[in-house]
Amino acid sequence: xxxxxxxxxxxxxxxxxxxxxxxxxxxxxxxxxxxxxxxxxxxxxxxxxxxxxxxxxxxxxxxxxxxxxxxxxxxxxxxxxxxxxxxxxxxxxxxxxxxxxxxxxxxxxxxxxxxxxxxxxxxxxxxxxxxxxxx
Amino acid sequence: xxxxxxxxxxxxxxxxxxxxxxxxxxxxxxxxxxxxxxxxxxxxxxxxxxxxxxxxxxxxxxxxxxxxxxxxxxxxxxxxxxxxxxxxxxxxxxxxxxxxxxxxxxxxxxxxxxxxxxxxxxxxxxxxxxxxxxx
Amino acid sequence: xxxxxxxxxxxxxxxxxxxxxxxxxxxxxxxxxxxxxxxxxxxxxxxxxxxxxxxxxxxxxxxxxxxxxxxxxxxxxxxxxxxxxxxxxxxxxxxxxxxxxxxxxxxxxxxxxxxxxxxxxxxxxxxxxxxxxxx
Amino acid sequence: xxxxxxxxxxxxxxxxxxxxxxxxxxxxxxxxxxxxxxxxxxxxxxxxxxxxxxxxxxxxxxxxxxxxxxxxxxxxxxxxxxxxxxxxxxxxxxxxxxxxxxxxxxxxxxxxxxxxxxxxxxxxxxxxxxxxxxx
Amino acid sequence: xxxxxxxxxxxxxxxxxxxxxxxxxxxxxxxxxxxxxxxxxxxxxxxxxxxxxxxxxxxxxxxxxxxxxxxxxxxxxxxxxxxxxxxxxxxxxxxxxxxxxxxxxxxxxxxxxxxxxxxxxxxxxxxxxxxxxxx
Amino acid sequence: xxxxxxxxxxxxxxxxxxxxxxxxxxxxxxxxxxxxxxxxxxxxxxxxxxxxxxxxxxxxxxxxxxxxxxxxxxxxxxxxxxxxxxxxxxxxxxxxxxxxxxxxxxxxxxxxxxxxxxxxxxxxxxxxxxxxxxx
Numbered sequence: 001x002x003x004x005x006x007x008x009x010x011x012x013x014x015x016x017x018x019x020x021x022x023x024x025x026x027x028x029x030x031x032x033x034x035x036x037x038x039x040x041x042x043x044x045x046x047x048x049x050x051x052x053x054x055x056x057x058x059x060x061x062x063x064x065x066x067x068x069x070x071x072x073x074x075x076x077x078x079x080x081x082x083x084x085x086x087x088x089x090x091x092x093x094x095x096x097x098x099x100x101x102x103x104x105x106x107x108x109x110x111x112x113x114x115x116x117x118x119x120x121x122x123x124x125x126x127x128x129x130x131x132x133x134x135x
Numbered sequence: 136x137x138x139x140x141x142x143x144x145x146x147x148x149x150x151x152x153x154x155x156x157x158x159x160x161x162x163x164x165x166x167x168x169x170x171x172x173x174x175x176x177x178x179x180x181x182x183x184x185x186x187x188x189x190x191x192x193x194x195x196x197x198x199x200x201x202x203x204x205x206x207x208x209x210x211x212x213x214x215x216x217x218x219x220x221x222x223x224x225x226x227x228x229x230x231x232x233x234x235x236x237x238x239x240x241x242x243x244x245x246x247x248x249x250x251x252x253x254x255x256x257x258x259x260x261x262x263x264x265x266x267x268x269x270x
Numbered sequence: 271x272x273x274x275x276x277x278x279x280x281x282x283x284x285x286x287x288x289x290x291x292x293x294x295x296x297x298x299x300x301x302x303x304x305x306x307x308x309x310x311x312x313x314x315x316x317x318x319x320x321x322x323x324x325x326x327x328x329x330x331x332x333x334x335x336x337x338x339x340x341x342x343x344x345x346x347x348x349x350x351x352x353x354x355x356x357x358x359x360x361x362x363x364x365x366x367x368x369x370x371x372x373x374x375x376x377x378x379x380x381x382x383x384x385x386x387x388x389x390x391x392x393x394x395x396x397x398x399x400x401x402x403x404x405x
Numbered sequence: 406x407x408x409x410x411x412x413x414x415x416x417x418x419x420x421x422x423x424x425x426x427x428x429x430x431x432x433x434x435x436x437x438x439x440x441x442x443x444x445x446x447x448x449x450x451x452x453x454x455x456x457x458x459x460x461x462x463x464x465x466x467x468x469x470x471x472x473x474x475x476x477x478x479x480x481x482x483x484x485x486x487x488x489x490x491x492x493x494x495x496x497x498x499x500x501x502x503x504x505x506x507x508x509x510x511x512x513x514x515x516x517x518x519x520x521x522x523x524x525x526x527x528x529x530x531x532x533x534x535x536x537x538x539x540x
Numbered sequence: 541x542x543x544x545x546x547x548x549x550x551x552x553x554x555x556x557x558x559x560x561x562x563x564x565x566x567x568x569x570x571x572x573x574x575x576x577x578x579x580x581x582x583x584x585x586x587x588x589x590x591x592x593x594x595x596x597x598x599x600x601x602x603x604x605x606x607x608x609x610x611x612x613x614x615x616x617x618x619x620x621x622x623x624x625x626x627x628x629x630x631x632x633x634x635x636x637x638x639x640x641x642x643x644x645x646x647x648x649x650x651x652x653x654x655x656x657x658x659x660x661x662x663x664x665x666x667x668x669x670x671x672x673x674x675x
Numbered sequence: 676x677x678x679x680x681x682x683x684x685x686x687x688x689x690x691x692x693x694x695x696x697x698x699x700x701x702x703x704x705x706x707x708x709x710x711x712x713x714x715x716x717x718x719x720x721x722x723x724x725x726x727x728x729x730x731x732x733x734x735x736x737x738x739x740x741x742x743x744x745x746x747x748x749x750x751x752x753x754x755x756x757x758x759x760x761x762x763x764x765x766x767x768x769x770x771x772x773x774x775x776x777x778x779x780x781x782x783x784x785x786x787x788x789x790x791x792x793x794x795x796x797x798x799x800x801x802x803x804x805x806x807x808x809x810x
Contacts, residue, residue, distance in 0.1 A: 002257050003358045003538045004371075033264055035249070038256040042372035048457055049249065049379075055453060056245045061234035066201055067242050073205045074246035074386075076795035077212035079349050079619050082253045083246070084797060085260050088543045089267035098270065099196035101544075102582035105795050107202050109589075110191045111209035111218070113788035114170070114184070116614075118217045120751035120780050121173040122137050122673075122759060125220050129168055132224035133392075133408045135233065138673045138763045139776075177777035183595060184784075187588055209791075211390035214484055214754055219392060223408045236409075237447035240390050244454075248383035251479075255346035255375050257354060257538075268543045268797075272527050273628045273808045274641075303534055305519070308526040312642035318727055319519070319649075325723060326515045331504035336471055337512050340478045344516035344656075347482035349619050352523045353516070355530050359537035368540065369466035377472050380461045381479035381488070384440070384454070388487045391443040392407050395490050399438055402494035403662075403678045405503065481660035484754055489662060493678045506679075507717035510660050514724075518653035521749075525616035525645050527624060527808075542797050573804055575789070578796040589789065596785045601774035606741055607782050613745045614786035617752035622793045623786070625800050629807035638810065639736035647742050650731045651749035651758070654710070654724065658757045661713040662677050665760050669708055672764035675773065 007040035016040045019050050026054060033086060065094040069104055076108050142175035151175045154185050161189060168221060200229040204239055211243050277310035286310045289320050296324060303356060335364040339374055346378050412445035421445045424455050431459060438491060470499040474509055481513050547580035556580045559590050566594060573626060605634040609644055616648050682715035691715045694725050701729060708761060740769040744779055751783050 009020055009032065019040075020032045039046040057067050068091040075083035091101070144155055144167065154175075155167045174181040192202050203226040210218035226236070279290055279302065289310075290302045309316040327337055338361040345353035358371075366374070414425055414437065424445075425437045444451040462472055473496040480488035496506070549560055549572065559580075560572045579586040597607050608631040615623035631641070684695055684707065694715075695707045714721040732742050743766040750758035766776070 001535045001539065002259055003355065004256055033261045034258045035253055038258045039252065041368065045372055045376050048460060052453055052457060053245055056241045060238050061232060062238045070204060070208045070239060070242045071246045073208045074212045074243050075250055076791055077209045078247065078250040079794045080250040080254055081797060082258050082260050083250050084795060085268045085543065086264050089264050092267065092270050097196060098581065102585055103195050103197045104205060105792060106191045106585050107205045108209050108795060109788040109792045110188055111206045112213065112791040113784040114188070115210055115213040115215040115218050116751055116787040117174065117780060117784045118170055119215050119754045120759060120783060121139055122756060123169045123173045123217050124137055125217050126168045129221050129224050130406045132227065133220045134406065135227050136670045136674065138760065176773065180777055180781050183592055187592060190588060211386055214389045216392060219390060220408065233446065237450055240387060241450050243390060244383040244387045247386040248379040251346055251382040252375060252379045254349045255354060255378060257351060265541045269541065271805045271809065272529055273625065274526055303531045304528045305523055308528045309522065311638065315642055315646050318730060322723060322727060323515055326511045330508050331502060332508045339475060340509060340512045341516045343475045343478045344482045344513050345520055347479045348517065348520040350520040350524050352528050352530050353520050355538045356534050359534050362537065362540050367466060373465050373467045374475060376461045377475045378479050380458055381476045382483065384458070385480055385483045385485040385488050387444065388440055389485055391409055393439045393443045393487050394407055395487050396438045399491050399494050400676045402497065403490045404676065405497050481656055484659045486662060489660060490678065503716065507720055510657060511720050513660060514653040514657045517656040518649040521616055521652040522645060522649045524619045525624060525648060527621060542799055544796055573801045574798045575793055578798045579792065593785055596781045600778050601772060602778045609745060610748045610779060610782045611786045613748045614752045614783050615790055617749045618787065618790040620790040620794055622798050622800050623790050625808045626804050629804050632807065632810050637736060643735050643737045644745060646731045647745045648749050650728055651746045652753065655750055655753040655755040655758050657714065658710055659755050661679055663709045663713045663757050664677055665757050666708045669761050669764050672767065673760045675767050
């Protein structure tokens with residue numbers, strides 16, 4: 001049970017409806033998912049978060065599928081169930097095949113393992129890596 | 136300061152050298168980074184971890200650049216400094232441009248924000264999303 | 271399903287009842303929530319945890335509402351569903367209005383985003399900030 | 406060492422300078438901290454992040470000190486060193502006394518402990534708490 | 541609802557059945573838990589993960605009960621519900637008594653609290669501790 | 676640089692000295708590490724935290740070495756550098772051999788990997804596991 005009521009389209013004030021309309025138009029869907037209905041209790045947060053998300057997820061140097069897969073990987077690392085579900089759905093819609101999904105998950109798992117090993121042994125950064133990271 | 140000594144090539148037993156040789160050959164580099172030198176205190180862990188990593192990061196349904204970017208995104212989410220450094224370096228080497236890097240980081244930041252909002256409001260999974268996530 | 275049985279008041283030994291009584295008296299409620307009933311399987315842990323919590327959450331330099339909001343913010347960052355629920359309830363009881371709640375969540379979300387960006391770019395601490403942090 | 410160069414004011418393009426100017430004016434300081442100089446490699450991210458932060462941290466239903474303390478609590482929970490430093494500095498500047506700081510940290514510590522206990526015992530949410538959380 | 545179908549024994553290809561058989565033989569059980577059935581959608585990941593787990597969890601310098609308790613402690617720290625459940629079950633089977641379980645959880649809770657306090661105050665590592673950590 | 680001054684023995688008030696004395700006596704050492712010197716800025720937190728830690732880490736159903744290894748495992752999972760260092764040192768002092776340490780780290784790494792895989796695939800808890808977890 002959410003900690004706030006979900007704001008349905010028919011009960012929403014105009015400024016919320018405007019965001020809902022933009023979400024549906026941008027994503028070419030006919031409904032709005034619960035995350036936005038929860039955020040809509042604070043129309044300013046709804047608008048700001050949607051505008052940021054729309055800008056960040058728009059195609060650019062990275063294609064939409066890569067962006068969705070990155071979003072999913074972070075959501076798994078953070079253990080956010082809702083986010084994992086919604087971005088698995090979005091990544092599949094954007095073209096993630098079962099084989100790509102399995103490889104994504106294997107990378108996330110492997111990264112989690114080596115992250116722990118590196119932190120645990122307190123491995124110092126190689127100077128050459130630090131330089132290469134800076135580009 | 137690491138919590139274990141780093142095992143240098145010249146001091147390494149044969150089974151460790153064999154892994155070091157394979158790391159350098161696979162990555163086409165002439166040196167081994169500190170992570171492996173720390174793991175080498177336990178040759179079985181070194182071998183197992185490297186074999187898994189090599190298998191997971193090999194080109195497959197996802198290309199090497201995408202895999203490195205996913206690895207980096209998880210490392211940022213986990214806050215592992217060494218891992219962030221080494222996989223930023225690896226992603227740049229695999230072709231990540233500054234524009235791609237900026238977009239990757241924007242996605243990671245945005246995902247972290249919405250992960251927190253979703254968890255905090257305890258938003259329930261939409262049935263339609265759960266179905267779509269399952270493919 | 272919890273991994274331990276919940277210890278109900280009527281089945282509890284005297285030392286557990288004493289803690290339950292103190293919880294109800296301190297909070298001016300007539301029931302004990304599941305967290306304490308789970309901890310009560312180990313009366314020493316129950317007593318130690320409750321005594322610490324009571325001391326930490328007592329009014330002091332920070333008022334009870336601020337303390338509850340801080341508790342909630344940490345629980346969101348840690349993704350603990352039960353804790354989010356119980357401390358959202360407690361913060362509302364202590365006077366958190368819907369507007370305050372929306373702002374709290376916006377801060378938590380924003381902090382999560384910039385935490386990720388800062389860690390990911392491995393930004394070095396400004397000397398002036400380090401000094402100012404020390405007071 | 407950061408993974409991107411820091412963009413100094415004198416080398417910054419006009420759109421970046423405009424943000425830097427707004428940061429300094431809003432905060433009534435004469436310098437810009439490293440976080441923004443790192444973000445400035447991508448002017449669009451710089452502008453979006455700053456605009457969001459400015460909106461979220463503006464006085465509203467919560468006062469600036471409470472917002473800074475919440476930001477700090479989340480940064481501690483996420484283990485972000487830079488963020489802890491900068492928001493400890495900001496909270497002190499906004500009026501956080503040593504006694505308030507000590508209580509804030511005690512709450513963060515206590516929340517971390519009970520978050521772990523609750524998750525570990527998989528305690529089920531009390532129906533009454535779920536209702537109360539919803540307001 | 542999982543994001544992938546669970547692969548049942550009767551529908552599994554030979555390479556998956558071979559892993560399932562080894563899991564059941566190694567653990568001396570007559571069924572396979574859902575984690576492996578989810579992983580089995582990618583037989584290579586199933587095999588690699590199982591082989592690693594079997595090697596890591598085999599008796600060695602640490603006995604099986606200690607290993608299961610460490611696994612459980614990490615799962616609690618990461619807030620993974622499924623993992624907490626399965627490794628609490630495994631630790632009990634390996635001999636974890638209620639008293640040991642209560643002490644394990646108290647240590648995990650205490651560590652979570654002091655981890656937060658140390659990170660929040662940005663305590664510097666004592667030179668003597670760094671030396672002692674290196675052995 | 677810590678965000679608070681470290682309180683040295685010679686500058687400490689009597690109530691802080693009493694805790695320092697107890698720490699040194701309990702651990703049979705002649706110095707106090709920085710964590711306590713940071714906490715000592717708030718004598719009440721110092722006393723409460725030390726009393727809890729002393730109680731939790733005392734020998735009981737689990738021996739001191741097992742408790743130190745659990746503490747270390749959680750500290751690695753939480754990525755707390757200071758805590759990793761101090762509890763690696765403490766575990767070595769309590770008898771953790773290099774072979775035990777390597778196995779501990781392998782378990783932590785493996786748990787981190789499977790935690791991520793389980794969360795990412797949103798695997799549902801097997802009914803039989805839930806029952807077995809409850810004991």
